[in-house]
Amino acid sequence: MPRSREKSSKDGKSVPQKGEISAAEMAQRLAMTPQAIGLWCKRPGAPVRVDGTRVWVADGPFQRWREKELVAQALKDLAPGVSLEEARTRKALAEAEIIEIEVAKKRGEIITIEDSTSALGVVLDRVTTLVRGFPSRLAHLGEIVEEAAEAEAELIIAELSEFSEDVLPVCGDERPAEAPV
Incomplete structure (x- = not known):
């Protein structure tokens, strides 16, 4: 209901129209001061009507309008400097990026962290198996060589077991990976 100036009743008193209440009554309903409701x-x-010195408020529409205004203000406070159009643009760009990633996955151009971790695990298991076989393959060179190869194999296996902790950064960890010493 747009703000308008209406004439008073024949006896000079301002009267509410259907669905209207006085601004003072609205202030009481919303537990607000008359000054605060006046600012609103x-x-x-x-959705108000000014009739002489009286302000009439459309009861339901005013409360819905005020709630929308409060929500709009809260959203503006949460994201200062970001317009609705900018937020929509960001959303569209993010959705497009997600689609590009899905297409790249289907083409086999990228893999997930889980897949790469699994593949790396398979490789490390195979290397560990090969390293464990060194001492027995070198046994024909003598017991001292076999024992030395066994000790070296255990060191290599220990390094491989710590590989993911020392070399591969943890997801979300912003520290650069450090090479093992």
Whole structure:
């Protein structure tokens, strides 16, 4: 209901129209001061009617309008400097990026962290198996060589078991990976 100036009744008193209440009554319903409701009534788009010195408020529409205004203000406070159009653009770009990633996955151009971790695990298991076989393959060179190869194999296996902790960064960890010493 747009703000308008209406004439008073024949006896000079201002009367509410259907669905209207006085601004003072609205202030009581919303537990607000008359000054606060007055500020709300002066805002652009407020569903009020000015009749002489009285302000009449469209009961239901005013409360819905005020709730929308409060939500809009809260959203503006949460994301200062970001317009609705900018937020929509960001959303569209993010959705496009997600689609590009899915297409790249289907083409086999990228793999997930889980897949790469699994593949690396298979490789490390195979290397560990090969390293464990060194001492027995060198046994024909003598017991001292076999024992030395066994000790070296255990060191290599220990290094491989710590490989993911020392070399591969943990997801979300911003520290650069350090090479084992």
